[in-house]
Amino acid sequence: MTIDLIPADETERLAAVRRYDVLDTPPDGAFERITAMAARLLGVPISIVSIVDSDRIWFKSHHGLDVEQIDRAPGLCASAILQEGPWLVTDASVDPRTLANPLVAGDFGLRFYAGVPLRTHDGYNLGTLCVIDQEAREITDDELATLTDLASLVMDELELRLSARRTVSLEAELRRGAEDVARTLQESLLPPELPPVRGLDLAARYHVAYRDQVGGDFYDVIPTETGCLLVVGDACGKGTKAAALTGTARWTLRTVALHDGMPGDALARLNSVLVRADADTERYVTVALAAVRPVDEGAEVTIALGGHPHPLVVRADGTVDAIGQTSPIVGWQAGTAYVDATELLGVGDVLVLFTDGMLEAVAGHGETDDTAVRDVLRPLAGRSAEEVADALDAALGTDMRDDAAFLVAAVVSRA
Amino acid sequence: MSGPRYTVRTERAVPDQGGAALRMVVTGELDLLAEDDVARALREAVGQAGATSVVLDLTEVGFIDSSGLRALLQGRDAASARGLSFALAVVDGPVTRLLAAAGVSEWFDYA
Numbered sequence: 001m002t003i004d005l006i007p008a009d010e011t012e013r014l015a016a017v018r019r020y021d022v023l024d025t026p027p028d029g030a031f032e033r034i035t036a037m038a039a040r041l042l043g044v045p046i047s048i049v050s051i052v053d054s055d056r057i058w059f060k061s062h063h064g065l066d067v068e069q070i071d072r073a074p075g076l077c078a079s080a081i082l083q084e085g086p087w088l089v090t091d092a093s094v095d096p097r098t099l100a101n102p103l104v105a106g107d108f109g110l111r112f113y114a115g116v117p118l119r120t121h122d123g124y125n126l127g128t129l130c131v132i133d134q135e136a137r138e139i140t141d142d143e144l145a146t147l148t149d150l151a152s153l154v155m156d157e158l159e160l161r162l163s164a165r166r167t168v169s170l171e172a173e174l175r176r177g178a179e180d181v182a183r184t185l186q187e188s189l190l191p192p193e194l195p196p197v198r199g200l201d202l203a204a205r206y207h208v209a210y211r212d213q214v215g216g217d218f219y220d221v222i223p224t225e226t227g228c229l230l231v232v233g234d235a236c237g238k239g240t241k242a243a244a245l246t247g248t249a250r251w252t253l254r255t256v257a258l259h260d261g262m263p264g265d266a267l268a269r270l271n272s273v274l275v276r277a278d279a280d281t282e283r284y285v286t287v288a289l290a291a292v293r294p295v296d297e298g299a300e301v302t303i304a305l306g307g308h309p310h311p312l313v314v315r316a317d318g319t320v321d322a323i324g325q326t327s328p329i330v331g332w333q334a335g336t337a338y339v340d341a342t343e344l345l346g347v348g349d350v351l352v353l354f355t356d357g358m359l360e361a362v363a364g365h366g367e368t369d370d371t372a373v374r375d376v377l378r379p380l381a382g383r384s385a386e387e388v389a390d391a392l393d394a395a396l397g398t399d400m401r402d403d404a405a406f407l408v409a410a411v412v413s414r415a
Numbered sequence: 416m417s418g419p420r421y422t423v424r425t426e427r428a429v430p431d432q433g434g435a436a437l438r439m440v441v442t443g444e445l446d447l448l449a450e451d452d453v454a455r456a457l458r459e460a461v462g463q464a465g466a467t468s469v470v471l472d473l474t475e476v477g478f479i480d481s482s483g484l485r486a487l488l489q490g491r492d493a494a495s496a497r498g499l500s501f502a503l504a505v506v507d508g509p510v511t512r513l514l515a516a517a518g519v520s521e522w523f524d525y526a
Binding site: 283307329365 | 478480484485488489513515516518519522
C-alpha cells in the first residue's frame with residue numbers, strides 16, 4: 001500500500017519540500033488563523049496544514065488536534081498529495097480506499113476527510129490543507145471552494161516566506177561579495193609580508209572596523225640601500241575613493257623613496273603628486289614616514305610627519321618618547337614643506353608607528369592624546385616586535401569605529 | 416541612532432559698508448555624517464550675493480574627524496577662491512587639537 005502512495009516525482013517533490021524549508025519550524029499565526037477559519041467555515045472540529053516528508057506527515061498547524069506529526073504510511077494526506085485537486089472521503093468506514101486505515105479502524109475513528117493539495121507554482125504537492133471529522137458528512141461545492149481558497153492562502157504564505165528568505169540570503173551573498181572585494185582591495189594595499197631588515201625586528205597589524213568597507217589605513221616597509229623606510233598612513237574618508245588614494249599614496253611613496261633621500265622630501269613629492277592627481281575629489285592623507293638606518297649599537301631614525309600622530313619609542317629603560325615634528329596633511333595644499341626630525345635608537349628600543357584609528361581604539365572615540373597608548377607600551381621595553389604588537393592588539397577596545405593600523409620596529413643587534 | 420548628531424545654522428549680519436558678514440554655527444559631531452551638510456552650507460554661504468566674510472563658529476563642536484577637517488578646508492578654499500575672508504571661531508578642544516595634530520592650525524585665520 002505504501003508503494004502506491006509515493007508520487008512518481010517524489011525525489012523532486014521532496015526537494016521542493018526542502019526548498020520551502022518549513023518542516024519543524026515553530027507554530028505561527030498566519031497558518032493558525034487559516035486552520036481555525038477552515039474548521040469554523042466548514043463546521044468541523046479538526047483542520048490541519050500538513051507537509052508530507054519522506055517518512056512522516058508533519059503538521060505546520062493543527063487546529064483541534066493535539067498531534068504534531070504522524071507516520072506517512074497511514075496518513076490520508078499522503079493519498080491527497082497524489083491528486084491535482086481535492087481528495088474527499090465522506091465516510092471512511094465504508095470507503096474501500098480507507099476502511100482498513102488504522103486512523104479509521106482504530107481509536108481515532110476518522111470518518112470525514114477533505115484535503116486540498118498545497119501545490120507549488122512549479123507543480124509539486126508539498127502537503128495539504130485538510131479538514132477532518134469523526135462523523136461521516138458531506139461537503140458542499142461552496143465548502144470545497146472555501147477550502148481550496150484557504151489552501152491557496154497557505155501556499156501564498158509559503159511562497160512569500162520563500163521569497164523573503166531568498167531576498168535575505170541574496171543580501172547576505174551580496175554583503176559577502178562586498179566583503180570579499182573590500183578584503184581583496186585592502187590586501188592589495190598592504191605588503192603581503194614584511195621584508196627582512198637587518199638590525200630590525202618588525203611586526204605589523206591591520207584591523208578593519210567594518211568588514212564590507214575598505215578603510216583608508218595603510219602601512220609599508222620599503223627596503224633601501226642604507227636600511228628601510230617605514231610607512232604608516234591614513235587616507236581621509238572610507239570606501240573605494242579612499243582606497244584609490246591609499247593605493248596612489250603607497251605606490252608613489254615606493255617610487256619617490258628610491259630617489260628622495262630624506263623622508264621630508266619624499267612627503268613633499270607625494271604632496272605635489274596628490275595635489276595634482278586628486279584635484280576633483282579633494283582628499284588628503286596623513287603619513288608618518290621614517291627612514292631607519294642601522295648604525296653601530298642601534299639605529300638612526302629620520303622621520304617626517306604629514307598631519308599624522310607622533311610615533312612612540314619605548315626605550316630599553318621603559319620610558320616612552322614621542323618622536324617627529326608635525327607638518328601639515330599631505331595632498332591638500334601645493335608647496336607644503338615637511339620637516340625631518342632625527343632620533344637615535346639603541347638596541348632594545350621599540351619604535352611604534354600607528355594611525356589615529358589605533359589611538360582611538362585604545363584611548364577612546366575622539367581622543368587625540370596618546371597617554372593611553374604610552375601606558376600600554378611602557379611595560380613592553382625590550383620585548384620583541386610581535387610581543388608588542390600582540391599587546392597593542394589586546395589593548396584595542398571593542399568599539400572600533402575606524403580602521404586601525406600599526407607597525408612595530410624593535411631595534412636588535414646586527415651581530 | 417536617532418536624528419542628526421549635529422546642527423548647521425547660517426546667520427547673516429546686517430550689511431555694513433556694503434558687504435554682508437556671515438556667521439555659520441556648527442554644533443555637535445562634525446564627522447563623515449555631517450561632512451556633506453556642512454560643506455554644502457559653507458558653499459552656499461560663500462556663494463551668497465554680497466557676502467564679504469564668513470566666520471565658522473565651531474565652539475560647540477564636541478567631536479571632529481578627518482572628514483570634518485576636509486569640510487573646513489573646502490570652506491576655506493571656496494572662500495579664498497571668491498576673495499572672501501574666512502575665519503574659524505574656536506575654543507581649546509577637539510577642533511584645535513585636530514587642527515594641531517593635522518599640522519594645519521596655521522592654514523586658518525581665527526575670529
